Amino acid sequence: MDIEAFRKAGYQAIDRICDYYYSLEQRSVASQVRPGYLKELIPDNAPEEGEDFQQIADDYQRCIVPGLTHWQHPSFFAYYPTACTFEGILADLYATSATNPGFNWACSPACTELESIVMDWAAKLFGLGDHFLNSAEVGGGVIQTTASDSGLVAIVAARSLYTSKHPEAKLEDMIIYTTTQTHSLGVKAGLVLGLECRALEVMPEDKYALRGETLKRAIQEDVGRGKHPFVLVATVGTTSSGAIDHLGEIGEVAKSYPSLWIHVDAAWAGITLACPEYREVAQLDNINKYADSFCTNFHKWGLVNFDASTLWVRNRKHLTDALDITPEFLRTKEGDAGVVIDYRNWHLALGRRFRSLKIWFVLRSYGAEGFRRHIRQGIELNKHFVSLLRSSSDFSLVTEPSFALSVFRLMPPSIVSTEIDKEKLEATLNDLNKDYYSRLSGRNDIALTQTKMNGTFCIRFAIGAARTKKVHVDHAWQILQEEAQATLSAWGKPEAAT
Ligand SMILES: *Cc1c(COP(=O)(O)O)cnc(C)c1O
Numbered sequence: 001m002d003i004e005a006f007r008k009a010g011y012q013a014i015d016r017i018c019d020y021y022y023s024l025e026q027r028s029v030a031s032q033v034r035p036g037y038l039k040e041l042i043p044d045n046a047p048e049e050g051e052d053f054q055q056i057a058d059d060y061q062r063c064i065v066p067g068l069t070h071w072q073h074p075s076f077f078a079y080y081p082t083a084c085t086f087e088g089i090l091a092d093l094y095a096t097s098a099t100n101p102g103f104n105w106a107c108s109p110a111c112t113e114l115e116s117i118v119m120d121w122a123a124k125l126f127g128l129g130d131h132f133l134n135s136a137e138v139g140g141g142v143i144q145t146t147a148s149d150s151g152l153v154a155i156v157a158a159r160s161l162y163t164s165k166h167p168e169a170k171l172e173d174m175i176i177y178t179t180t181q182t183h184s185l186g187v188k189a190g191l192v193l194g195l196e197c198r199a200l201e202v203m204p205e206d207k208y209a210l211r212g213e214t215l216k217r218a219i220q221e222d223v224g225r226g227k228h229p230f231v232l233v234a235t236v237g238t239t240s241s242g243a244i245d246h247l248g249e250i251g252e253v254a255k256s257y258p259s260l261w262i263h264v265d266a267a268w269a270g271i272t273l274a275c276p277e278y279r280e281v282a283q284l285d286n287i288n289k290y291a292d293s294f295c296t297n298f299h300k301w302g303l304v305n306f307d308a309s310t311l312w313v314r315n316r317k318h319l320t321d322a323l324d325i326t327p328e329f330l331r332t333k334e335g336d337a338g339v340v341i342d343y344r345n346w347h348l349a350l351g352r353r354f355r356s357l358k359i360w361f362v363l364r365s366y367g368a369e370g371f372r373r374h375i376r377q378g379i380e381l382n383k384h385f386v387s388l389l390r391s392s393s394d395f396s397l398v399t400e401p402s403f404a405l406s407v408f409r410l411m412p413p414s415i416v417s418t419e420i421d422k423e424k425l426e427a428t429l430n431d432l433n434k435d436y437y438s439r440l441s442g443r444n445d446i447a448l449t450q451t452k453m454n455g456t457f458c459i460r461f462a463i464g465a466a467r468t469k470k471v472h473v474d475h476a477w478q479i480l481q482e483e484a485q486a487t488l489s490a491w492g493k494p495e496a497a498t
Pocket of ligand 1 (some may be wrong): 026146147148149182235237239265266267268
């Protein structure tokens with residue numbers, strides 16, 4: 001393809017992308033294809049001779065689009081939002097047009113310098129303390145692929161720091177702390193690093209948040225048996241229910257155990273810190289006081305297309321001590337002089353994408369106020385959703401709503417009042433809600449996900465897609481009621497209730 005052919009195909013691609021967005025609401029939210037569908041449409045081998053690009057572009061529409069689940073659909077309430085904006089798409093296009101692996105400052109100075117500036121913009125937008133700023137040259141910020149990578153990088157740095165201070169600690173005695181509600185990234189880091197991971201218990205009465213006492217007991221137990229807990233992955237906004245660990249209590253406990261690195265994973269909820277009114281709930285002061293590292297994802301609720309996970313560390317030296325490997329061919333005079341950041345030493349891989357461009361485009365085009373409006377709108381829509389749920393006695397929230405996430409289940413008085421054995425009732429409710437959820441997941445005009453919390457089967461409603469409005473929440477509520485009625489009347493029949 002030459003430049004003029006690219007120009008033509010590029011215009012067509014943008015036109016088709018616009019058509020896609022215009023048609024989004026008419027599409028089925030989740031893809032309806034069967035496993036293996038694509039093998040029937042695409043040959044087993046790459047073509048020997050190059051093909052006409054028009055045909056390739058048409059095959060994208062014919063073969064690929066039907067197999068897409070439309071996360072940008074305004075009725076997408078599953079998992080978590082991946083709010084994507086045109087500004088971000090355009091930034092990706094520019095970034096890829098000047099593609100380079102960006103591992104050193106010298107690879108393309110703009111890539112490193114923009115990342116370092118944009119990470120400071122974001123830190124200030126969220127109210128993070130000066131010690132996290134790149135400009136202060138103590139801590140700093142770096143864009144990782146995902147929150148899982150951010151967590152792994154933090155844990156690698158924590159391990160390095162710990163073993164340098166405690167050379168007697170054997171790897172088999174070192175422990176990563178998570179909670180039973182922490183994202184699986186903690187367990188995965190344990191798998192990758194060959195380290196034990198211990199999930200601390202959290203309670204429904206604490207809204208599934210980690211308490212200081214629980215941490216204290218665990219440390220006493222583990223240290224007592226010669227173990228070395230060295231990092232805690234605490235969460236602001238857990239994946240299941242949006243729970244927020246008690247960072248203040250955790251920080252107090254960690255004072256008498258200063259070798260414990262505290263990583264705060266706020267992959268989904270962290271961007272609410274942009275709004276001053278949510279900083280107390282999201283524990284900004286405690287993050288600034290106690291977190292050794294902090295992560296949030298712009299690529300979830302934060303209007304930036306996947307991927308862009310932002311990670312800040314209190315002390316950049318802890319990262320580079322763990323990850324700096326400089327063979328001769330990677331040396332540069334700026335790097336040797338220590339006057340630039342070489343981001344290859346701040347993450348696991350060597351090469352890296354030019355992700356800061358999309359954060360830059362989005363923050364400039366929306367402005368801090370526009371960004372906050374988007375967050376506030378998600379939270380307002382969730383309040384509206386919660387008021388609808390509360391208006392019906394058939395539904396019950398499983399835990400307090402968190403920002404733009406609600407976790408609920410069917411709990412109709414007709415069933416609750418007839419079953420007095422608590423255990424049996426819970427089992428019945430779980431079966432009922434599984435039936436209900438399976439009806440909901442059969443719908444193509446809405447997408448939701450399930451979760452289980454301390455044995456309770458529940459349904460998550462996650463708001464935050466860039467184009468979701470009140471009408472979509474109202475429509476979702478209509479569907480939820482319709483399917484609830486259908487589920488309950490099926491259960492009303494004697495053969496179904498047994
Ligand atoms: C979504 C989520 C993750 C995982 O995010 P990735 O960027 O896909 O790794 C981790 N933790 C929390 C709290 C999340 O909500």
